[in-house]
Amino acid sequence: MKIALISDTHNSLDPIIEQNLHLCDEIWHAGDIGTRYFYEKLESIKPIRAVFGNIDGFDLRIFLPEIQLIDLEGVKVLMTHIGGYPGRYAKGIKEKLKDFRPDLFISGHSHILKIIPDHELNLLHINPGAAGNYGFHKVNTMVYFEIKEGRIYDLKIIEGKKRNVL
Numbered sequence: 001m002k003i004a005l006i007s008d009t010h011n012s013l014d015p016i017i018e019q020n021l022h023l024c025d026e027i028w029h030a031g032d033i034g035t036r037y038f039y040e041k042l043e044s045i046k047p048i049r050a051v052f053g054n055i056d057g058f059d060l061r062i063f064l065p066e067i068q069l070i071d072l073e074g075v076k077v078l079m080t081h082i083g084g085y086p087g088r089y090a091k092g093i094k095e096k097l098k099d100f101r102p103d104l105f106i107s108g109h110s111h112i113l114k115i116i117p118d119h120e121l122n123l124l125h126i127n128p129g130a131a132g133n134y135g136f137h138k139v140n141t142m143v144y145f146e147i148k149e150g151r152i153y154d155l156k157i158i159e160g161k162k163r164n165v166l
Contacts, residue, residue, distance in 0.1 A: 031081025
């Protein structure tokens with residue numbers, strides 16, 4: 001299963017990242033999508049699993065969860081928008097990670113791409129950065145990976161064009 005992981009689109013998508021979405025089996029979105037219309041645009045490209053983010057309105061919150069639990073090909077995944085990262089988890093997240101025991105923890109929100117192992121909880125944390133054009137980040141990013149037989153393979157970082165940010 002080929003996964004394109006994005007976050008923080010805020011109703012826009014870098015053209016390079018959009019091209020790469022067509023190469024996956026599923027799009028996973030870690031929140032701050034923007035609007036229902038933009039969600040449906042992504043859904044027209046590939047099947048999507050997503051969580052709502054802090055800027056997402058009622059039009060998305062009525063059908064998207066705050067926390068998405070996924071068990072795919074033997075890999076357990078917990079995805080949320082505001083989650084922090086190993087050593088600095090957001091309030092209540094570490095307890096959820098201990099309860100669910102995922103292999104992969106995904107969050108967004110910071111607009112900063114991070115891939116960090118958590119040796120204490122025996123998981124990999126991924127924040128794909130921001131794929132949209134709103135925010136302070138200088139480069140739009142996404143993460144692409146494959147899940148097969150209980151493992152994560154071929155993890156790649158895809159960068160869009162550099163942005164002019166003041």
